[in-house]
Amino acid sequence: MSVDNSRPADHPEIAYSNARSYIIGFVSTVALLGISLLLVQTHAMSAFNLLATISVLAFLTTVAKLVFLFHLDFSETQRWNTLTLMLNVPLLILSIGLTAWMFRTLYERVMMH
Amino acid sequence: MSSYDWGLHDPVPGPQTRLWDEADHEHDLMSTRLFGFWLYMLSDSLIFAALFTAYEVLTFPMSFAGGPTPRDVASPIYGYAETIVLFTSVLAYGMVMVNLKKERTRPAMAWLALSLAIGLGFIGMEYHELHDVALAGGPPQRSGFLSIFWAIVVVHGVHLAIGLLWMVVMLVQIARQGFTQLVTYRLANLKVYWLYQGLIWTFVYTFVYLRGSI
Numbered sequence: 001m002s003v004d005n006s007r008p009a010d011h012p013e014i015a016y017s018n019a020r021s022y023i024i025g026f027v028s029t030v031a032l033l034g035i036s037l038l039l040v041q042t043h044a045m046s047a048f049n050l051l052a053t054i055s056v057l058a059f060l061t062t063v064a065k066l067v068f069l070f071h072l073d074f075s076e077t078q079r080w081n082t083l084t085l086m087l088n089v090p091l092l093i094l095s096i097g098l099t100a101w102m103f104r105t106l107y108e109r110v111m112m113h
Numbered sequence: 114m115s116s117y118d119w120g121l122h123d124p125v126p127g128p129q130t131r132l133w134d135e136a137d138h139e140h141d142l143m144s145t146r147l148f149g150f151w152l153y154m155l156s157d158s159l160i161f162a163a164l165f166t167a168y169e170v171l172t173f174p175m176s177f178a179g180g181p182t183p184r185d186v187a188s189p190i191y192g193y194a195e196t197i198v199l200f201t202s203v204l205a206y207g208m209v210m211v212n213l214k215k216e217r218t219r220p221a222m223a224w225l226a227l228s229l230a231i232g233l234g235f236i237g238m239e240y241h242e243l244h245d246v247a248l249a250g251g252p253p254q255r256s257g258f259l260s261i262f263w264a265i266v267v268v269h270g271v272h273l274a275i276g277l278l279w280m281v282v283m284l285v286q287i288a289r290q291g292f293t294q295l296v297t298y299r300l301a302n303l304k305v306y307w308l309y310q311g312l313i314w315t316f317v318y319t320f321v322y323l324r325g326s327i
Contacts, residue, residue, distance in 0.1 A: 008297035022207030040323045058319040088155045095162045100169040
């Protein structure tokens with residue numbers, strides 16, 4: 001990971017910044033969440049489908065942010081950032097998903113009736 | 114082997130593989146500090162994972178304790194206005210990085226000040242919103258649901274407030290030191306920090322504001 005660091009602004013992790021990708025990132029994420037808002041406000045589908053759809057839209061928003069704003073990819077500069085994020089995702093899924101599942105079944109068995 | 118797509122600094126396999134360096138070598142200070150901060154941000158995501166888990170567990174009907182429900186405290190329209198404001202602040206910070214890359218000090222400081230001002234606007238909107246919730250009978254101690262609602266919004270808000278303070282510090286450091294190596298990597302870390310707050314807001318907006326009114 002050694003590069004010429006005589007001029008800080010030339011560092012590869014600074015040099016990938018460009019106005020075009022930041023603007024694409026802004027417009028796409030605002031538009032994706034706008035679609036979510038529209039679907040929820042008009043009650044366009046059943047509650048379960050609506051939740052699934054806004055979850056997918058939130059995922060797409062996340063991907064757009066990671067690509068256009070964080071500039072994550074598999075280039076030499078960014079690949080360890082991308083890899084550590086990918087290794088972090090199972091931790092999030094396990095901690096949120098398993099706990100939510102556990103409490104849902106717990107509530108159903110002891111408190112809802 | 115030369116046609117193989119090895120990383121620039123990976124050891125090339127073969128009879129002359131060198132497993133260690135014989136002399137000391139310099140590390141890339143900016144890369145190591147940016148990567149270290151990135152790992153910190155990933156660990157910060159686990160704090161939000163814990164908060165979202167608690168939110169999931171505390172949005173069953175008995176957690177409302179007869180008080181306000183998500184529909185009553187989080188307006189999707191107002192939340193969308195907050196979304197646009199926060200994402201605009203993030204976009205303004207992107208322009209700081211574009212000017213940093215070209216070593217243009219004054220435009221970079223102007224965009225940073227703009228990002229700071231819009232970020233303050235977001236905090237103001239959030240304060241206004243929580244003030245109304247508290248007045249309408251929804252203080253955090255009212256129910257389990259309200260406790261976690263306040264916790265998520267306030268923890269996110271505190272992250273933003275720290276980011277804004279960091280921006281003030283960077284404005285002073287750019288003015289006094291210019292784009293030195295230390296100032297440059299701090300600005301790049303602040304970029305990751307600020308972008309990350311926008312990323313977390315995506316989930317707060319989707320799963321608290323939008324889901325609450327389904």
